[in-house]
Amino acid sequence: MIKIENLTKFYGSNRAVNNISFTINDNEILGFLGPNGAGKSTTMNMIAGYLPMSAGKVTICGNDISRDPVKAKECIGYLPEIPPVYPDMRVCEYLSFCAGLKRIPIGERSKEIKRVEELLKIVDVRKKLIKNLSKGYKQRVGFAQALLGNPKFLILDEPTVGLDPNQVMEVRKIITDLRKDHSVIFSSHILSEVSAVCDRVVIISKGDIKAIDTIENLEKNYAGNLILHIKVKGDRTTASNIIELTDGVREIKSIDPEGNNFFSFTVVLDGDEETVRSALMKDLLNNDISISEIYTEKPDLEEVFVKMVNQETKSGGAKDLLRELIAADGGDPDNADDTDGKEEDQ
Amino acid sequence: MFSIYKKEVQSYFYTPFAYIVTALFMFLFTMMFNNKIASMDSSSIHFLFPEVFYNVTFYFIFIVPIMTMRSYADERKFGTEILLMTSPVNVWKIVIGKFLAALTVLVFMLLCSTAFPIFTAVHGKVVIGQLICAYIGFFLWGAMFIALGMLISSFTENSIIAAIIGEIVMFIFLFIDTFASTPFVSQFPLLQKVLYAFAAKPKFAYFSEGFIRLSDVVFFITATIIFLAWNYIVIEKRRWNRG
Incomplete structure (x- = not known):
């Protein structure tokens, strides 16, 4: 478990991260979501022990990162925003260097390197100089480095940036597969990506935590306030009265006349979508108002x-x-x- | 520590870097050597290798900063510093590993330069004792400059700036005794004494004359350790001040 308590970071007088606390449980994929400059990378750098915190505490498997850095760092694999690769090294040399840094016993190194190379599909390029690799491959080599030694926790800072859609899918799959025996913190500014792989999301903006919740809860809460569009033909006042009085309707947001006695209603719901919809249709039809169109807006999490x-x-x-x-x-x-x-x- | 050492040595020797630097060193050595031989007149059959060494030190200050300029500057530039800092390795191991790697290049250079004494020994006579002293002096002098060059490299992320500042600082080290012996400084005996204490060149001169004085050895080793410790502090401190 990684425990983050009251983490704060000042850059001079500028507060980049403001008193944030959360935990990463075992075998969990935690999404770390925020726009550019929200403090994601700063937070991750602090968790990984690269940047010291101005205040607060990070505990990894019971080891404080600032008091017992070597032990704490043994439990993590970190892929920073820019993959930390040496352009003048070959992929295999680089990985063997990283294996040494992570103190993998010499006898197991080649096996371990082979494992991550196969996992990240970089076996073909292992003899190539890193500077000759494309961005996507560099990213994968950086990812392979983080996976070396099979650390319990993986900190991935925007692992899919710069990859083509195919590679994005592959990387997501790898992350999902890692859930079995790893915990992953995974930052992104793309919500759909986070919702595709993460169990829980931390939303951060301008250094403050805005929400910590599961994707389902975020969606459910949003779905509680669905927007219903309904286009009817008939008397405007009757229709709006009926709609307003139906259970589960919070309010009518707008009414747009569309000519020819057609009106478009935008309705905010706070009840269950299905019941409201069928009740509305029944009431409207009973009052001789015909419905030409009815649909609910998909919850747009991105927005x-x-x-x-x-x-x-x-x-x-x-x-x-x-x-x-x-x-x-x-x-x-x-x-x-x-x-x-x-x-x-x- | 060993993996950092190995990686650094690879980065010197798997690229043309170490060979080019050594070639430059050998070239400078050859120039001195040729001049000495050419200017040898028939009555005096001796010329002193240590003298060649003594002259080469002047050019050496161009070589060392080139050797060390990349050591930390490039790590920062390529973002690989994060990798080192987030690995379960102590910072002092990183410092020592890098230092030893640069020292390996120095030893490689010195080994290559033994070609000249060997060549001379075939055709004449070499005073072995004096030569060994000169080599020890050169090694200690080089170790101090490497530690200094790496320290300067850790201040910046631009390797060219690291090299230029390194040259400036090493020039000061080299000419501090010339400055100390000027009539102006002689007016202030205390200042002169202090400046002489820091002058590395006269200390090296003793080595090249065939003396190993404990005080000189202590001077070079202490300076090397101080620069390495400072290097360690700079890296740790920069983490604390970042931004």
Whole structure:
């Protein structure tokens, strides 16, 4: 288990990481999610013992990284953002150097190197100079280095950046396979990637933790506030009355006339999607209002994430934040546009 | 420690680097050697190898910074420093490993240079005792400069800057005694004494004349240890100050 307690990092007077705490359990894949400059790499560098912390404590398998660095570092494999490879070395030389650094007994080295080479599919390039390899291969060589010695914990800083879609899939598969006997912390700024492989997610922005939760919970909380689009033909007032009075409808966000007696309603739900939908359809049809279109918006986690990290407010639970977001969205669409503009500026 | 040593030695010898540096060293040695032989007049049949060594030290300050400029600067530039720092290795092992590797290149250079005395021995007479002293002096002098060069390399991530600053500092070391013996400094005996204490050249001169004085040996070894310790502190401290 890796335990991170009140970790803080100052760069001069600039606070890069602010008092964050979380734990990584055994056999767990933890996603570390945040936009660029959120403090992901700084945090990972601190966990791996490269950067010292301004305050706080990191304990790896019971060893404090600043008090007992050698023992703690034995338990981790680290792939930094830029793969730490020597351009003038051959892949096999590099891996054998790393095996020596990690103090793998000489007798087991060649076997261990062969294992990681096969796992990362770099057997073909093992005799090549690293400087002649493509970005994707360099990344894989760096990954192989982290896996040497089979460390219990793997810290991977954006392992899929710069890889082609095929390689991304492969790397994800490797990470998923590692779950059997490893714990992985895996940073990314791509939510779909994190949701594909991680058990739990830590969302961090500007050095603060915004949420720590499982993907399912994040999705479920968001799904609790689904948006329903419904296009009807009939009397506008009757329709809006019926919709508003249906159980599970929170509010009507907007009504757009589409001509020819057609109206489009955007409705925010807070009940179960299926029941609300069938109740609505039944009531509307009973009142002679025909429905020409009905669909629910897919929960776009990516968007939630973007909004979440741009929020300046307190770091409450994910659920509260999401609620706020939806409310803000429904209340004033113009405002939402403004935030979008800001994101682009950044 | 051994794996770092091995990797460093590989990076010197698997690339043309060590050979080019040695070639430069041999070239400078040859120039001196030829000049000495050519200027030898028939009445005096002796010329002193240590003298050649003594002259070569001047050029040596161009070679050592080139040898050591990459040792830490490149690690930082390529981001491989992270690998070393997050491996279960103590920082002092990294420092010693790198130092020993550079020392290996120095020994390689010195071994190559024995070609000249051997050649001379075939055609004339070599004073072995004096030669050995000169070699010991050269080795100690080189070790001190290597430690200094590596220290300077750890200050920057630009290897060219490391080499230039290294040359400047080594020049100061070399000319501090010339400065100390000027009439101006002679006015202040205490200052002169202090400057002489730091002057490495006169200490090396004793070696090349065939004396091994304990005080000189202690000077070079102490200086080497101080530079290595400083090197260790710089790396540890930089981690604490980063950003």
